[in-house]
Amino acid sequence: MTPPDIALLATVVGSIVLFGGAAAIALGWAFRDGQFDNFDQGSKSIFGPDEPVGEATDAFPGINVEVEEATAPW
Amino acid sequence: MPVMTAPEPVRHDRVKSAAERAAIDASCRGPVLVFASSAVFWLLMGSMLALIASFKLHIPYFLTGSPELTFGRVRMAHLQSVGIGWASLAAVAACLWLMCRLSRAELMYPKMLYLAGALWNIGVFLAVFGIIFGAGQSVEWLDAPPYAPPFFVAALGIVSAWTVAVFRRRREPHLYVTQWYILGAIFWFPWLYLVAQFTIFWAPVTGVVQPIVNWWFGHNVLGLWFTPVALGSAYYLIPKIIGRPIHSYYLSIIGFWSLALFYSWAGMHHLIGGPIPAWLATASTVGSMMMFIPVLAVAINHHMTLLGHFHRLRYSPALRFTVFGAIAYTLVSFQGSLMALKEVSKTAHFTHYIVAHAHLGAYAFVTMIFFGLFYYMIPRLTGREWVSSVLIRIHFWCAAVGITTYFAALSIGGWWQGRMMNNPDIPFARIVMYTQPHLLTRSLAGLLLTTGHIAFAISFVMNLAGWGKQRSGGPTLFVEPQATYPPGPPSL
Numbered sequence: 428m429t430p431p432d433i434a435l436l437a438t439v440v441g442s443i444v445l446f447g448g449a450a451a452i453a454l455g456w457a458f459r460d461g462q463f464d465n466f467d468q469g470s471k472s473i474f475g476p477d478e479p480v481g482e483a484t485d486a487f488p489g490i491n492v493e494v495e496e497a498t499a500p501w
Numbered sequence: 502m503p504v505m506t507a508p509e510p511v512r513h514d515r516v517k518s519a520a521e522r523a524a525i526d527a528s529c530r531g532p533v534l535v536f537a538s539s540a541v542f543w544l545l546m547g548s549m550l551a552l553i554a555s556f557k558l559h560i561p562y563f564l565t566g567s568p569e570l571t572f573g574r575v576r577m578a579h580l581q582s583v584g585i586g587w588a589s590l591a592a593v594a595a596c597l598w599l600m601c602r603l604s605r606a607e608l609m610y611p612k613m614l615y616l617a618g619a620l621w622n623i624g625v626f627l628a629v630f631g632i633i634f635g636a637g638q639s640v641e642w643l644d645a646p647p648y649a650p651p652f653f654v655a656a657l658g659i660v661s662a663w664t665v666a667v668f669r670r671r672r673e674p675h676l677y678v679t680q681w682y683i684l685g686a687i688f689w690f691p692w693l694y695l696v697a698q699f700t701i702f703w704a705p706v707t708g709v710v711q712p713i714v715n716w717w718f719g720h721n722v723l724g725l726w727f728t729p730v731a732l733g734s735a736y737y738l739i740p741k742i743i744g745r746p747i748h749s750y751y752l753s754i755i756g757f758w759s760l761a762l763f764y765s766w767a768g769m770h771h772l773i774g775g776p777i778p779a780w781l782a783t784a785s786t787v788g789s790m791m792m793f794i795p796v797l798a799v800a801i802n803h804h805m806t807l808l809g810h811f812h813r814l815r816y817s818p819a820l821r822f823t824v825f826g827a828i829a830y831t832l833v834s835f836q837g838s839l840m841a842l843k844e845v846s847k848t849a850h851f852t853h854y855i856v857a858h859a860h861l862g863a864y865a866f867v868t869m870i871f872f873g874l875f876y877y878m879i880p881r882l883t884g885r886e887w888v889s890s891v892l893i894r895i896h897f898w899c900a901a902v903g904i905t906t907y908f909a910a911l912s913i914g915g916w917w918q919g920r921m922m923n924n925p926d927i928p929f930a931r932i933v934m935y936t937q938p939h940l941l942t943r944s945l946a947g948l949l950l951t952t953g954h955i956a957f958a959i960s961f962v963m964n965l966a967g968w969g970k971q972r973s974g975g976p977t978l979f980v981e982p983q984a985t986y987p988p989g990p991p992s993l
Contacts, residue, residue, distance in 0.1 A: 429687035434704045438696055449688065450761060461674050464755065470750035472675040473603065473741055477522065482744045484815040485877055487890045488970070 518924055522606065528607035529597050530882045532614035534965070536594035537875060539622050541961050543586025546629065548951040550579035555947050559940040569633045577637050577644040581628040584642065584722070586654065588863065590621060591871040592730040593660050596683045598878055599737055602666050603680050608663070609875035614814060618658035624652030640701055640711075642719040657694065661687040678753040682733030685761055685763030689725040693718055709777050713769065720768030723862055728830075731870040732799060735827050738870075739806055742820045743813050748805035750875030756798035763791040770841035774850060782843075789841030796834035803827045818893045822873030825901060829865035833858065853936060853943075854915030857908050859885070864950075865904045872957065874902065879961065892960045907946035914939025942964050 428435070457463060473479050506932045518661070554576040556563050564570045601608050628645035631637065645653075668680065697718035700706045706714065740747050747753055766788025766829050773782045807824065814821050836858055839845055849855060876893065880886055887893060888955035921932045963969065 431568060431704060431706050435700060435706050435710060436701060437683075442696065444691070453684075457594075457676070460676075464609070466750040467746075469675050469677065470740070470753075472673060472677050472747035473679075473737060474746070475518040475522070476511065476518075477519035478744075480744055483742060483744045483813060483817070484744065484937075485819045487816060487818055487893065489890065490816055490889045491965070 503576055510529075513715040514520040522602070522766050525601050525605065525607055526598075526881055528609075529601045529611065532608065532611045533594045533598045533878070534882060535615060536590045536597070536598040536617040536621075537704045537879065538961070538965065539625075540587050540590035540594060541958050543582050543590065543625055543629075544954055545958055547579050547582035547587055548753060548947075550575050550582055552944070552947050552951060554579055555940070555944040559944065560623070560860070568635065574633050574635070574637060578581040578629045578632045579651060580634060580642065581625065581645055583863070585628060585645070586625040587865055588727055588871065590618075590625075591875070592686070592727060594665050594878075595730050595734050595871065595874050596660070596687060597667075598678055598882070599733065600667045602678050603673065603737070604667050606667050606670040606671040607988045609670070610663075610726065612661055614663055617656040617663075620652045620659075620855075621656035624649045624656065627652065635817050639700070640715055641721055643701060643715070647702060650694075650702075654691070654695065654698075657691045661691055666738050674897070677737075678750070678757060679737045679746070681754070681757045682729035682736070684756070684910065686726055686729040686733075688892060689721070689729075692723060693721050711773070712772060713777060713781070714783065714921075716771040717765070717768040718983065721765055724760070724764040724767065724868075726866045727863070728764075729757075731826065731867045732756075732760075732830065734870050734874045735803065735823050735830075737818055738823045738873055739803060739827070742817050742877070743807065743810040744821075745806060745810060748802050748808075752798045752802050756795040756802070759791070759798065767792060767837075767926070770846065773841070773843055783916075786843070789838045791832060792838050796831060796838075799827075800831040818887070818897065819873045819877035820895055822869045822876060822900075824873075826866050826868075826870035826873060829861060829869060833862040833866050836861065848916065848919035852919040852922070853911040853939065854919060857911035857915055860904065860906050860911075863906065869900065869904075872896070875961070879964055883964055883967070883969070885964050885971060886969060887960055888963040890959060892956045896953045896960070897958065899949045903946045903949030903953060907943055908948070909916035909940045910942035910946065 462469070471480060478484050553564060553570060554572055554599065555574070557572045578667075597614070598609065598877050624645075627649040631646035632644060637644045638646065658695060664683065668684065697714055700714045701711060705711065736747065736753060767787055769777065769785030770789050773786070803824075814824060840849055840858065849858075876887070918932055918936050921927045922929075
């Protein structure tokens with residue numbers, strides 16, 4: 428085997444070990460930490476008291492979504 | 502009508518939560534704006550280079566006087582400007598801001614990220630102008646001159662370390678799906694980049710292994726760098742903007758892990774028909790087919806989350822761009838999987854059809870979602886509203902019509918170009934002439950896209966300059982509580 432072959436083999440094997448290992452560790456941690464225990468709770472983690480579920484948080488400048496929706500003809 | 506006031510504890514919680522979010526946004530404001538501003542600059546530069554390259558294909562004597570502006574150099578410089586410049590810098594801005602917000606953690610030592618921003622921009626500058634002045638390397642996606650990559654590697658190292666540091670300081674115990682995608686991206690991209698640099702330039706492998714590594718890298722830049730960050734952004738923006746949790750959080754996690762498992766197989770379908778081992782191309786085709794799993798998971802999730810809320814597209818600029826990008830993700834992924842089939846590849850290979858597909862992914866999907874993210878993120882960082890709805894609408898319609906026209910023109914032209922090239926009875930010159938109207942249409946679409954980018958850049962600069970209205974509802978509450986408006990539907 429030439430030096431480039433050895434370098435390539437080391438890269439491929441190293442990558443498999445590194446990435447396979449990292450994925451296994453990440454999955455193991457997620458299960459142990461209870462990340463997959465409550466999906467309903469997880470999906471709501473981006474909301475908070477200031478931006479709760481049910482409240483739109485973006486609009487064109489000068490538009491109030493609630494007012495627009497209340498007055499929309501459709 | 503009596504004024505309804507929220508009970509005191511709820512109001513207190515809102516104020517406290519808004520203050521925490523404002524402090525988090527303030528902590529990452531400087532670095533994120535540095536990455537975002539330079540991203541916009543390289544978008545404009547990339548657009549100009551793209552226009553020059555595009556016009557040259559149907560006006561062959563356009564700017565022929567200087568070697569710096571030959572098609573080969575300008576096209577490579579465009580790719581570096583929009584790939585490593587615009588899209589990557591926007592991706593870094595997204596990673597930093599989203600990770601801070603979702604971890605509910607403030608960014609520490611932001612000065613190191615200013616250094617990373619400077620290094621990255623020096624790298625892009627050297628890449629773009631090095632290529633223009635003749636120092637490019639003929640490896641797709643890695644065409645930067647050899648003196649540019651060390652800057653990217655150093656900057657990437659800092660960005661990845663800081664993103665992980667924010668994650669480790671998190672106050673939010675749950676790891677939201679966006680964070681999975683971001684952590685994946687900042688882990689995968691440095692690895693891809695280093696391995697590709699190592700095996701192609703620093704300790705070059707020989708023979709067909711070089712193009713194999715090249716396309717493994719080239720394809721994965723989209724799939725394991727831009728795609729996870731863009732999808733992560735969409736998974737944050739869509740539910741957040743409409744105020745509704747993701748339809749199926751379970752599906753979103755399946756989507757992430759199946760992307761992680763299958764995407765990196767797919768790059769070899771670029772070499773179908775080439776002199777690579779048959780099993781490698783076949784394995785890649787299988788990997789491409791398996792990509793239907795994450796794509797369907799994401800498509801179902803985004804569509805079902807939006808169901809009943811499509812009317813909000815009229816009101817939210819960020820949602821418009823993001824949903825356009827999410828739809829394009831489904832299309833480009835389905836198309837990409839089908840293009841991995843040998844029968845399809847036989848016609849599509851080496852034609853403008855591939856260029857159309859690449860832009861459907863890099864622009865209609867990734868760039869549109871990043872535009873959406875910017876429209877949501879920038880006002881929350883600067884504390885200023887966007888100055889003009891008109892400019893935003895110009896941007897959206899130019900981008901949407903432009904990329905649709907671009908895709909249609911090159912897909913149709915490219916497919917028939919492939920059919921004709923497979924017929925030995927058709928002279929090559931006739932095929933070239935056949936593609937001319939399609940290439941002209943592509944240039945017109947490019948003009949539209951550039952017009953949109955200029956409108957976007959004007960909005961962006963005006964916002965940074967503080968011309969936008971300061972929000973009265975606090976830095977993160979963007980709904981005016983007492984505003985009155987004339988009745989009737991808003992204009993599109």
